[in-house]
Amino acid sequence: MTDRPSYREIDRKLKQAKEAASAKLVRLLESDTILADLLDLDYLVQDIARDLPAILREIRPGDYRGQRPPMKSYEKAILESELFAFLWESDLFGCRMYLKFAIKGKDMWIVSLHKDRSK
Numbered sequence: 245m246t247d248r249p250s251y252r253e254i255d256r257k258l259k260q261a262k263e264a265a266s267a268k269l270v271r272l273l274e275s276d277t278i279l280a281d282l283l284d285l286d287y288l289v290q291d292i293a294r295d296l297p298a299i300l301r302e303i304r305p306g307d308y309r310g311q312r313p314p315m316k317s318y319e320k321a322i323l324e325s326e327l328f329a330f331l332w333e334s335d336l337f338g339c340r341m342y343l344k345f346a347i348k349g350k351d352m353w354i355v356s357l358h359k360d361r362s363k
Contacts, residue, residue, distance in 0.1 A: 285358075315327045342362075
């Protein structure tokens with residue numbers, strides 16, 4: 245079934261991510277890389293726990309830019325977890341942003357969070 249994920253499934257993943265962010269159940273897969281990407285935006289990684297719920301509220305299911313069907317992670321910590329990628333215009337960061345995450349159990353794993361590099 246190549247039309248996965250559906251709008252509804254994407255919406256559900258975003259809701260799970262918001263719940264994890266609100267409960268502070270967020271992990272960074274490659275923290276050094278994510279830290280460097282956020283520093284490029286003059287953003288402090290320690291602010292992510294505070295700002296992530298607001299960041300996720302900016303993202304809509306129509307912003308989904310991941311593969312169909314979602315790619316599965318090969319990273320040990322989230323092995324076989326589906327990856328959901330989004331590209332959106334962020335008010336908080338003041339630019340177009342890219343976020344890729346996986347949900348494993350109740351945790352949200354941030355795989356990538358950076359300024360859009362597609363140009």
